[in-house]
Amino acid sequence: MLKRTPLYDKHLTLKAKMVPFAGWEMPIYYPQGIIAEHKAVRSSCGVFDIGHMGIIKLKGQSAKLKSAELFLNKIGTNDVAKLSDYSCQYSVICNEEGGVVDDILIYKFPDHYIVVANASNTDKVLAWFSSHAEGVEIKLLDDTSMLAIQGQQAESVVVELFGDEEIAKLKRNHCLVLGDITVSRTGYTGEDGFELFVPNKKMAELWDSIIGMKVQPCGLGARDTLRLEAGLPLYGHEYNDKTTPLEAGYSWAVKLGKEFIGRGALLKERKRKLVGIVLEEKNIPREGFKVYNGGTDPIGEVTSGTFSPSLEKPIALAYIYNRETGDKVSLEIRGKRIEGKIVSLPFIKR
Amino acid sequence: MYPENLKYSTEHEWAKVDGVMATIGISHYAQDSLGDVVYVELPAEGKTVGAMDNIGVVESVKTVSTLYSPVAGEVVEVNKELQEKPALVNEDPYGKGWMLKIKMSNPADLDKLLSASDYQAQLH
CATH class of the missing domain: 3.30.70.1400 (Aminomethyltransferase beta-barrel domains)
Structure with a gap:
């Protein structure tokens, strides 16, 4: 039996396409579609039900x-x-x-x-x-759920929503407690934005207020394309029990000067590195596709890939075993080698 | 959403028949299930294809789907506009989103395709 967030009925009303995700029944996109939802977040703002977190x-x-x-x-x-x-x-x-x-x-x-x-x-x-x-x-905490409002206009939306100017002063990675709702300046899109912790019983009313402010509802599809353009890792793709945060490029979040579980293993550096790849043709790279640099043996493998609505090009995150091979690579897509280039992350700079 | 004058395959292609020529595309159900189409890979003009051969791919943001030829014959034309505007498949699946035209070598292939009502009935 799939779990439902407090906003399940709201998604049905908005005619979202619902899919199973991590044991939850979640909206993957609304009738506007992933690309329109994605662009709304990059140009103004969008709202996401992240009640599955x-x-x-x-x-x-x-x-x-x-x-x-x-x-x-x-x-x-x-x-x-x-x-x-x-x-x-x-x-x-x-x-x-x-x-x-x-x-x-x-x-x-x-x-x-x-x-x-x-x-x-x-x-x-x-x-x-x-x-x-x-x-x-x-x-x-199963009586509380999360909601994300992301994009350049997120600040004005959240300030208006709560009628509290203090929200505008909130710094990145800081939060403000407003009664039983906590407003945090965080997100997973590469944009400015907020994540709200809301009592379940208040969630539907809050959602209606936000939708009433003409904010685009966004599903898991846009959440994925946005985080990919921002070069952010997702568990089950870039992360699993065999990959390390150092390989994924998160050394800034690994404090080797203190003791923690796994520290000993992380002291031995590995050669594999997560990179971004942009393709010149239109085939979309998908998880598991092999990366080559001219030879017959792969030098890496794609962990996530999509069509980037902002670049209007296919992009991928991939682990590369030997980074000294230059930036020109190719991906094997249905038996064909498609040329690509390793680029610095994130794909979209803000 | 499923025009009566078209024939449909169980793999969600449609065919519009005019003499020995069949225009092929994907159904409303197919484009709706895929979501935003971002790339359509079609066979070369002049290629000979068999009925239900794998002749191309339709890629959306989330997934990739194989395109099957509902009839056998020669590919006489492909919709080049889809290279630049793959979203036409979503916007107008039975019109500007058409994919290719096949000169049929075996019109009896059409007998294996479904009518609009039979196609709709097997969707549920």
Whole structure:
């Protein structure tokens, strides 16, 4: 039985195409289509139901937060001690071999932490926490859901939505608590934007207000093309239990100067690197396609690929085993070699 | 959404017949399932194809779908406008989104295709 977010009926009303995703029944696109939704976010703004994300609350048991901080520093690659109240950081949970259990956002509040996990990994992260936590109370918040408003116009929309000018002053990776709603300046599109934590019972009304402001509803399809143009990794594609955050280019979120699970393995660097590839022809690269540099043996493999609505060209993320081979590569697509070029990430610069 | 004057394959192609010429495209259901079409790969003009041969691909943002030839014959023309405007497949699947024209070598292939009502009935 697929789970439904509090906005399920709203998606049906808007005639969204619904698909199963990570155990949830989610909108993949609305009648406007992925490209129009994508362009709305790049040119003005769009709203996404991200109610499938796992929201996990952590508290130190003796009403002290220190135990939760120590725990999060042990299971995550980034340094939680650097977080101030009402801010968040990107971190990666690694296994002992340095492979990725999940990539997460960690929020610090005066009396607790919130971890946002990928929908596909929420159960795994909860089990991982339970097996490694000491003196920490862990709870999945199933009475709260998330919503994202992304794009250059997101700030004016969210300010108007709550009638609160303080939102405009919010810095990237900081959040503001407005009663029972938390507004965070974060996102997964490469644009300015906000992610909101909202009680389930208030979600439908909030969604109606946003749609009433002529904000484009966007599905998982546009979420994927937007994150790909922004060069952002997605678990199950760029990340899995065999890939490391260093290979994916996230060394800035890996603090090797402190102890954490997987550190020992990450000290041994690997040769594989995640790169972006732009193709000159119109065939779309898909996950698993091999990358070549002239020879008969592949030098890498595509992890995600799509048509970039902004560049109007096919793009891919791929792991390359030998980066010293130059920028000219080819992809094998249905038996043909299609020329491409390795480019620096993100594909779209802001 | 499914014009009565067309014949349909179970793989969601349509054929519009005029004598021995058949114009081929994909159905409303196919374009709607694919979503935004971003690339259509078609066979070369002059190529001989068999009925239900794999003759091309239709790529959308999310997925790729094989194009089958509902009839056997010679490809006499392909819709070159789709190279620059693949979205025509979504906007006008039975009109400007047509894909190719085949000079049929075996018009009996048409007997294996479905009427609009039979095609619609098997969609559900």
